[in-house]
Amino acid sequence: MEKYRTIAKNGEAEIVIKKSRFIASIARVESETEAQTFLEETRQKFAKATHHCFAYQLGFNNEIQRMSDDGEPSGTAGAPILDVLEKQQLNNLICVVTRYFGGIKLGAGGLIRAYSHATSNVIQITGLVAGIQQQRYRxxxxxxxxxxxxxxxxxxxxVVAATEYTEQVQIAIWLNDDQVDDTQVQITNLLAGQVSFVKESAGFNEVPIQNTEDLD
Incomplete structure (x- = not known):
């Protein structure tokens, strides 16, 4: 069964370290074209910034990975951003950390911590979801x-995917393949057979992840 983990929504968060502003912008993307488009939009949004460092991962198994230090010392920006994405086991997203230099040098270690912290911070704010491949029934x-x-x-x-109120009530639910038969029997018995149970289509049900322990 295919599944993925990613952010619940796109977002932005800022931290300030020794007068340097680090603005992390994160977004869900499904292709390198979408990733590059988001990167360019971020560059334009913060056009006067010193650096726009980034990392992104694409695919269920992160088959595509890209990163850039964008002028920061080698290994101090793109790699720390990517490391956070990898440790959180996230798929199909890009994180751009924009830096406005504050005049105080942070050193290699300081930069690594700053870019890691900025990335972790924005992920914490946006929240995480697990996309689980299930079958939808109405x-x-x-x-x-x-x-x-x-x-x-x-x-x-x-999980209830949707509810419609017309002459009757229509409720769409998500089920794993191995729970369909038992669930249908239980619901049919519970409602004395007065229920229509129709298979719709397979898809990904996104379930909120409450904390990083849920990622293991």
């Missing part, structure tokens, strides 16, 4: 059955 029920079904789905920690 359930159609009568209104009076809704509290019963809702309680069951909550107890079983089944």
């Amino acid at each position: 359930l159609t029920i009568d209104y009076h059955q809704l509290p019963i079904l809702t309680n069951y789905l909550t107890q079983q920690a089944i």
